[in-house]
Structure formats: structure tokens, C-alpha cells
Amino acid sequence: MTALSKTCIIGDIHGCLDSLQNLLKLIEKEADTFVFLGDYIDRGTHSKEVVECILDFKKKKQNVITLIGNHEIMLINYLKGYDDGTFIQAGGKETLNSYGIKPKTKPDKAAKLFPEEHMNFFRELPLLWENDHGIYAHAGIEPGVHLTRQVSSYCLWIRDEFIRSPYKFPKLVVFGHTVFREPMVQENKIGIDTGAVYGGKLTALLLPEKRFISVDGEKNSSSKLFR
Numbered sequence: 001m002t003a004l005s006k007t008c009i010i011g012d013i014h015g016c017l018d019s020l021q022n023l024l025k026l027i028e029k030e031a032d033t034f035v036f037l038g039d040y041i042d043r044g045t046h047s048k049e050v051v052e053c054i055l056d057f058k059k060k061k062q063n064v065i066t067l068i069g070n071h072e073i074m075l076i077n078y079l080k081g082y083d084d085g086t087f088i089q090a091g092g093k094e095t096l097n098s099y100g101i102k103p104k105t106k107p108d109k110a111a112k113l114f115p116e117e118h119m120n121f122f123r124e125l126p127l128l129w130e131n132d133h134g135i136y137a138h139a140g141i142e143p144g145v146h147l148t149r150q151v152s153s154y155c156l157w158i159r160d161e162f163i164r165s166p167y168k169f170p171k172l173v174v175f176g177h178t179v180f181r182e183p184m185v186q187e188n189k190i191g192i193d194t195g196a197v198y199g200g201k202l203t204a205l206l207l208p209e210k211r212f213i214s215v216d217g218e219k220n221s222s223s224k225l226f227r
Contacts (some may be wrong), residue, residue, distance in 0.1 A: 006031040006131045007207045012069065012176045013095020013140035014197035015044020015094060015220065020053055022215040027204050030213070034061060035129060037176035038138040038156075042091030044220040045196045048098040051118050064086075068125035069138040070156040070177065076122055079111040094220075127155050133207035135169065143167030163189065174205060183212055 008031035013020050024194050041047035041056060058064040075095065077089040093103045111119070128137040128150060134222075135141060137155045140162030154162075159178045169188045176193040178184075183203055184191035190210070196202035199219030205212055 005033065005132075006209075007033045007035060007131060009035045009037060009134075009136060009174045009192060009205045009207070011037055011192040011194060011203045011205075012039035012179075012196065013050050013202060014039055014042055014046070014071070014091070015047040015050055015098065016202060016218045017044075017046035017049045017053065019196050019202040019215050019217055020050055021064070022214065023202050023204055024053070024057060026215065027206075028061070028082060030206055033063040033131065034065070035136045035174075036064070036066045038067045038125070039071045039175070039176060039193075040066075041075060041095045042071040043094055044091075044218060045094055046098055047095040048118070051121060055117065055121060063180075065129045065136070065139055066121070066125055067136060068122075068127060068131060068152075068156065072122055072125055073152065073156055078099055078148050079107050079129070081107045081115075083107070112146075128153055130171070134172035134174050136174050138175065140175045141166045141169070143169070163191070172207070174207075185210075 008027050036054065040050050054066060057111040061118050067068060078092060088103055096103050099114060101110050128147060130147060139156055140158045141150055142154045143165050144167060163178060173189050175191050178191055179193050179195040180191055183194060190205060192200040192203045192205050194203045194214065196217035197220045200217045201214040202217055203212055203214040
């Protein structure tokens with residue numbers, strides 16, 4: 001990585017296709033490396049199209065890292081038959097609808113109705129990533145634990161325990177998952193899920209300058225999760 005390189009990190013999209021397309025137009029020439037923090041699907045109405053858009057973007061750009069979010073792992077577990085109903089309740093119904101799959105379809109049959117390229121995309125998403133500018137994970141990383149020993153239950157689901165931790169991470173940690181009205185900025189943590197699917201914003205962060213670029217969300221969910 002050269003000193004002039006820039007990294008752009010994109011927060012939770014949740015099926016908001018218009019917001020994603022609008023944001024990509026603003027950021028595609030702003031950085032050399034792009035990191036998506038997960039939660040591409042569920043709640044919004046265009047999960048399939050969002051995944052297609054990201055796949056197209058990965059074909060256009062050389063350095064695009066797409067991390068896994070808790071909603072992607074819920075989908076994977078659902079399609080394997082491991083789900084207890086959480087996936088549908090957490091917005092999975094909208095995801096299945098976007099793929100033309102009826103929510104009552106049995107998981108093993110539903111899995112066969114997803115495009116193979118999309119299934120490979122979901123299966124191959126890494127848990128976290130690191131470069132010179134920072135460490136990136138969907139929900140956060142466990143303080144004091146080496147990156148090679150981080151576990152998905154923490155990195156995909158943690159909220160307040162991570163956000164309130166006084167631990168001084170060796171690098172800036174950029175995360176999504178927990179929704180804020182505006183990006184949450186601490187000395188060595190930045191949260192950029194600004195609630196696109198709740199009528200908030202879809203936000204990107206440019207490093208190393210710590211500049212935010214946001215576009216309007218789409219109000220596809222009635223839940224109120226802002227902090």
C-alpha cells in the first residue's frame with residue numbers, strides 16, 4: 001500500500017438499492033480500496049439487486065472487500081435448516097421476495113432458487129479485514145484478542161460491550177451493525193451504520209482523512225433503532 005492510497009468503507013445497506021447506487025456514484029473515484037461492512041440484505045425491498053450491484057462493482061474495481069454481516073449468516077443458517085424463525089422475523093421475508101421465493105418455501109428448496117453466483121458470494125464473505133488505515137468488522141472486534149482468534153458470535157452481533165469498551169485498539173476499528181443518527185466517532189472506533197433502511201442515511205467513510213459521504217436512505221422498515 002502506498003502512502004497516497006485511500007480506503008472507502010460502506011455501512012449497512014439492507015436492500016436499499018437506490019441509496020447504494022447513489023452512494024457508489026459519489027465514492028467510486030475517491031479511493032483505491034473499498035470495504036463493505038455486511039448486511040447487504042433483509043428489511044429493504046431489493047436485496048437481490050443490491051447483491052447484484054455489489055458483484056458488478058467488484059468486477060469493475062480491483063480491490064473490493066465484502067465482509068459478512070449478521071444478516072448474511074442468518075440467511076446461510078436458514079438455508080441450511082438451522083434457523084429458529086429469526087431470519088424471517090428479522091427481514092428475511094423481504095429478501096426471499098426479492099429473489100422471487102415464497103417465504104413458506106422449505107429452506108432446502110429455497111437454497112436451490114438462489115443464483116449460484118449469489119450463493120458463492122454469501123458463503124465466501126470473510127469475518128474481518130485489516131489494512132494500514134484500520135481494522136474492519138461488521139459489529140466490532142473483541143478487545144485484547146488477536147485478529148486470528150476473533151469469533152463470529154462477537155464480530156457479527158456485539159453492540160454496547162464493544163462500543164463502551166475503554167480498550168485502546170492498535171488501529172482504528174470501523175464497524176456497522178449498531179444504528180446511529182450520525183456516524184459515531186471515538187478515538188479509535190467509528191460506527192457508520194446510519195440507518196439507511198429506517199429512513200436515515202447510507203454512509204461511507206474515507207480513510208485516512210476520516211471524511212464521511214452520505215446519501216438518503218429509503219424508509220423500508222417501520223422499526224426505530226436510532227441512538
